Every structure is written in structure tokens, then in C-alpha cells.
Amino acid sequence: MKFPEFTAKTVTGEDISSDVFKDSKLTVVNVWGSWCGPCVREIPELQKLYENMKDKNVNVIGLAQDAGSDMDAVKEVIEKNNVTYQNIVPEGVTEGFVMSLMAFPTTFFVDSEGNIVGSIQGARDLDGFTKIVEDLLANQA
Template identity: 30%
Template sequence: MKKWIAVFVTFAFMGIQAQTVTDFQLKDIENTSRDFSELKGEKLTLIDFWTTWCKPCNKAIPELNKIYATYKDKGVAIIGISCDGPRSIAKVAPLSKSLQIQYPILLDIDSEIKNRLNLMAFPTLILVNSKGKIIWIHEGFVSGDAELIINELERNLNAN
């Protein structure tokens, strides 16, 4: 049974990785409509799907801020997509300000983009190349994950 679950998870992951992120539009925390095409990086885009109530998400954000500061001038964009629902959406802007998030934060209140990409966990980071292809996915965030993210960015920047 465990073998079949592992096979299913592997194929499901491979299916997600083969996906592309097509252009979409969401409102940001200033209530301005923003398009993915205007926010994406020249070379790579790291998208962070998160919520205000997710403790690992809140631990990831300061690390993502540091990564953004280092890589924004190297053709890498980071986009945060909050998947908070109607009950917690009002907390997104204040939390974004208190955590001093430097990259754009979009609001996916109905989880439309999250569901389109078949994402299940928070946080989920997806790395997208310049053609929109998902080239890396990482679920969760624990100590040491920032190094994994940096290694993946470096590997893919050097591949371009």
C-alpha cells in the first residue's frame, strides 16, 4: 500500500511540475489589480502561497525578504499570494506591513490560483522559469529551507 501511495505522490508531483503558470490577475493589498505578467521576473519567479494563520508561512517570510533583496537585481522576482479566506483576509495587509514584506502580495481569497495549480499545503513555493514552466516546488518551511531555496535559484540562474 505504501508503495502505491509513493508512486501516486511521485506522479502527482511530476504532473504539477510539468504545468505552466499562465497569466492571471489578482488584487494586491492596496486593492489594485495586478497581472502575473507585469510582476514576474525576467529570468525566474518564486511564488509563495501562504496564509496569515500558518506559522511556517510566517517563519518563511523574513527569509524570503532576504532572498528577494539579494536576487531582485538578478532577474528574479518573488510574489506572495495570500490564500486567506473571508474570515482572515483583513489580517493580510497589517501582517505584511509588520513583517515588512518587500515583494508584492496578491490576494487569492477564493483560492482560484492555488486550486488551478493543484496545491495542497501552506506554504508552498513554486519556482517558475521565464517561459512560465514550473521547475521546482517546495511545500512547508523549516529551519534550513532558505538555503534550499537559494541553491535552487542559483542552479536555475546558472542554467539560463
């Protein structure tokens, strides 16, 4: 299954599109909401994953479910956790995609061609994310 092609803005106002997947072997796309306790708790773990995996050509992107309705709360979570990876404001295709999900957080693993090569529901810690990413990278080789 392909991740929906999209063009959107990040929480900081930058343009972003599904072309972002081409820049990395694997992109971890974490769909979260500021109202979701487990989502907020795993954000520091995702930040560590982002820092640890950059050298392995792995990217992390957040998709903030409520950025369209409560940008202040989303920015507060990002700032409080010193998040440096990009977070997307869902609109159009990405908004429809986010609204179709039944559980938060949901994390997708997307290859450089935009294919979803894995997904998980529920929060993970750094070790949990690292194991999944390393397994997926090994399968790509």
C-alpha cells in the same frame, strides 16, 4: 507545467496578471496563509531573498491564501515583516489553484514564459531558497 494565467489584485489594491513573469528570469511564488506558523516564519527569509536576488533578475511574489477571507490578518503579517514584494489576493483561477494545494507553504519557481520549473512544500530559510534559485538559474543558462 504552466502557472495558470491570471488577473488579480494585490493586497495593496494594484492590478497584477501573469504578465508579471515576463519581467524576470525567475519568479518565486510563495503560497502562504496568515494562520500557518511555518508560512509566517519564512516570510522574513523571502523578503531577504527578494532584496538579495533583485540584481539577478529574480522576483518574489506572495499568494496569500486567506486574503479573501481575512485581509486584516494578511496585512498585519506583511506590515510586521516589512514585506516589499507583491502579495496577490487569490480570486478566480488563482483561488482554484491555491485551494488545490495540499500543503502550506508551497513555493513555485516560474520562468519568464510562465512555466513552473520547480516547486517545494514546507518552509525554507534564506540559504535554502538561495540554493534552489541559483540552481534553477544555472539550469536556464
